[in-house]
Amino acid sequence: MVRVNVANIKNCCNDLPECQDHKARMDMLEKSHNSIKKNVGTKTLIEKITRWHHERNLINGSTDKDQFAKLIQEAGELSDSICKDKNVSDDIGDMIVVLINIAERNGLSIGECLETAWNDIRDRKGKMIDGVFVKEGD
Numbered sequence: 831m832v833r834v835n836v837a838n839i840k841n842c843c844n845d846l847p848e849c850q851d852h853k854a855r856m857d858m859l860e861k862s863h864n865s866i867k868k869n870v871g872t873k874t875l876i877e878k879i880t881r882w883h884h885e886r887n888l889i890n891g892s893t894d895k896d897q898f899a900k901l902i903q904e905a906g907e908l909s910d911s912i913c914k915d916k917n918v919s920d921d922i923g924d925m926i927v928v929l930i931n932i933a934e935r936n937g938l939s940i941g942e943c944l945e946t947a948w949n950d951i952r953d954r955k956g957k958m959i960d961g962v963f964v965k966e967g968d
């Protein structure tokens with residue numbers, strides 16, 4: 831397998847138009863590669879978190895209602911961080927962890943849930959009113 835150092839190619843001949851085009855392709859390739867790496871990382875993390883839930887008996891030993899209460903607790907922590915202008919990364923992550931739990935108990939994957947939601951919203955029309963998107967017809 832031939833390994834190409836994208837950084838070296840990008841700086842080889844900036845003045846030539848064909849090289850600009852080549853650079854654009856290489857940038858696109860690099861972005862695509864980074865996106866694939868991120869997706870694999872996210873998929874692996876979701877699998878680890880799902881296993882973590884099973885190992886701690888949080889799937890069979892808990893309920894959707896219990897986990898929904900936990901989700902709202904985590905939402906409160908997110909609200910607190912937003913109000914105090916703190917970093918929200920842990921709070922968002924905690925909420926996703928709980929959502930993974932509920933999805934697993936219902937035989938769903940986060941990917942399926944996101945795809946369902948995306949199909950629902952992608953063509954949605956509406957307008958912004960005071961920072962809130964109001965769906966057409968609401």
Ligand SMILES: [Mg+2]
Binds near residue numbers: 904907920921924
């Ligand atoms: Mg938390």
